[in-house]
Amino acid sequence: MTTTRIFITSLRNELIAFLLFVGLWSLAAVFYPVYVIPSPLAVAASYPEYLPKDFSHHLGVTGLRLGLGLGIAFLAGSLLGTLAFTRKWELSINAFMSALNVLPGMVLGVIFLLVLGIGSSTPIALVTFLTLPTLTINTVNGLAKRDTNLEQYLASIGAQKSHFVKYLYLPALVPTLLGNLSIGLGLAIKVVLMGEFIGSQDGLGYLLNTARLTFEMKAVFFYLVVLLFFTLIFQAGVSLLSNTILRKYFYA
Amino acid sequence: MNILTVLRWHKRFGDQVTIADLSFSIPQGGRAAIFAPSGSGKTTLLQILARLQQPDGGSFWLEDPRPVVIFQEPRLFPHLTVEENIFLPFRVQKKPLTAQIQQDYKAWLRVCELGAFRQHFPHQLSGGMKQKVALVRGFLQKPTFVMLDEPFQSIGQQAKKGIIQHLLATNPGLSMLLVTHDPEEARLMADFTFYFSTNYLGQYSLIEAPQTIFAL
Numbered sequence: 356m357t358t359t360r361i362f363i364t365s366l367r368n369e370l371i372a373f374l375l376f377v378g379l380w381s382l383a384a385v386f387y388p389v390y391v392i393p394s395p396l397a398v399a400a401s402y403p404e405y406l407p408k409d410f411s412h413h414l415g416v417t418g419l420r421l422g423l424g425l426g427i428a429f430l431a432g433s434l435l436g437t438l439a440f441t442r443k444w445e446l447s448i449n450a451f452m453s454a455l456n457v458l459p460g461m462v463l464g465v466i467f468l469l470v471l472g473i474g475s476s477t478p479i480a481l482v483t484f485l486t487l488p489t490l491t492i493n494t495v496n497g498l499a500k501r502d503t504n505l506e507q508y509l510a511s512i513g514a515q516k517s518h519f520v521k522y523l524y525l526p527a528l529v530p531t532l533l534g535n536l537s538i539g540l541g542l543a544i545k546v547v548l549m550g551e552f553i554g555s556q557d558g559l560g561y562l563l564n565t566a567r568l569t570f571e572m573k574a575v576f577f578y579l580v581v582l583l584f585f586t587l588i589f590q591a592g593v594s595l596l597s598n599t600i601l602r603k604y605f606y607a
Numbered sequence: 608m609n610i611l612t613v614l615r616w617h618k619r620f621g622d623q624v625t626i627a628d629l630s631f632s633i634p635q636g637g638r639a640a641i642f643a644p645s646g647s648g649k650t651t652l653l654q655i656l657a658r659l660q661q662p663d664g665g666s667f668w669l670e671d672p673r674p675v676v677i678f679q680e681p682r683l684f685p686h687l688t689v690e691e692n693i694f695l696p697f698r699v700q701k702k703p704l705t706a707q708i709q710q711d712y713k714a715w716l717r718v719c720e721l722g723a724f725r726q727h728f729p730h731q732l733s734g735g736m737k738q739k740v741a742l743v744r745g746f747l748q749k750p751t752f753v754m755l756d757e758p759f760q761s762i763g764q765q766a767k768k769g770i771i772q773h774l775l776a777t778n779p780g781l782s783m784l785l786v787t788h789d790p791e792e793a794r795l796m797a798d799f800t801f802y803f804s805t806n807y808l809g810q811y812s813l814i815e816a817p818q819t820i821f822a823l
């Protein structure tokens with residue numbers, strides 16, 4: 356199968372998910388007035404009157420915060436998980452990360468706001484801090500599922516630690532890391548919006564909060580569609596990666 | 608001179624005795640087979656020799672510092688092609704892939720009928736083909752001592768004979784410890800057999816001519 360066809364297939368699956376969402380939304384809109392749940396058609400018909408002039412700036416900063424926060428958490432989580440596994444710290448790290456995982460996001464958000472102030476730092480720190488535990492635990496669990504027969508084989512040919520990482524641990528991690536990207540993105544979107552609710556004066560979260568407070572439901576639904584669309588495109592990209600250049604790591 | 612000497616080995620897993628006071632030796636260039644009931648500790652024996660496990664007691668001397676082990680399962684890396692799997696020990700041990708090795712590699716591919724599958728991944732091969740790849744990977748290193756744990760299980764009779772003939776023709780001085788359930792394999796490969804009738808490895812009968820194993 357060519358790369359283009361694989362991408363189109365991945366996009367088709369995401370499109371089905373998108374259409375399903377629009378279908379459910381349309382159904383819900385039948386039972387509620389337009390100021391509570393506007394229909395997709397109503398949102399499309401009034402576009403773009405409910406959007407601020409600098410919408411693209413808000414979209415850009417949210418994308419940047421999301422990318423930075425998730426990127427840092429992804430790198431740190433993968434590194435920390437691999438280190439914990441190879442150094443046999445996995446039980447301590449897992450316990451620590453599980454403890455971090457129960458910290459309420461709103462409380463952390465307020466703390467970061469007080470420490471870092473209003474701006475991009477608060478949402479970025481919040482995304483990093485709240486996605487890191489899940490990504491680290493997933494990485495450790497992914498490595499725990501490695502093939503121990505292959506580990507024995509490498510030991511029998513005199514492999515060094517770096518060979519174990521190169522030929523066994525990293526390849527065993529690829530499916531987990533891609534899974535981390537998918538899980539991490541969903542979580543990171545929620546968190547970046549929360550961070551922008553609390554500690555920012557721009558970004559989609561800020562717009563969503565303002566629209567919510569003034570009952571601009573068409574704008575609220577439009578922003579939700581933008582987020583959904585972005586998530587589905589990202590998932591299609593991850594799916595494309597797993598079906599092309601990283602396909603060989605899924606045969607184990 | 609012996610390539611391998613095992614002296615008074617003991618090994619147990621909980622209450623289960625696996626190896627009890629086992630001693631044996633293999634002379635330089637000797638090819639030994641181990642015949643024992645299932646679950647009697649044959650794989651444990653090989654794993655201790657490969658330094659993947661420790662015995663509870665006893666000692667051993669192995670002249671070859673890096674013996675080749677061919678396991679019961681192929682143990683191929685799923686993300687590497689056939690060729691990459693076969694050359695992996697060379698990369699790990701930083702040995703150059705000389706012209707002689709490339710020539711031996713091609714000869715092994717012909718014998719094992721793997722020539723058309725060099726760029727295939729393990730999931731694209733049958734069980735027998737995977738096992739052949741594992742054998743080529745082991746034998747291509749030109750070991751002086753090789754340990755084989757039922758290595759021909761999923762390989763047909765004709766192919767098995769071809770592989771054994773090629774191995775013995777290209778490595779005439781090879782020392783070997785073969786674990787097998789198949790008297791035919793022992794007859795083709797080994798010049799003496801340690802025959803165990805208990806469900807652990809301890810006392811054994813030494814059979815100089817493996818052909819006679821049929822009569823036991």
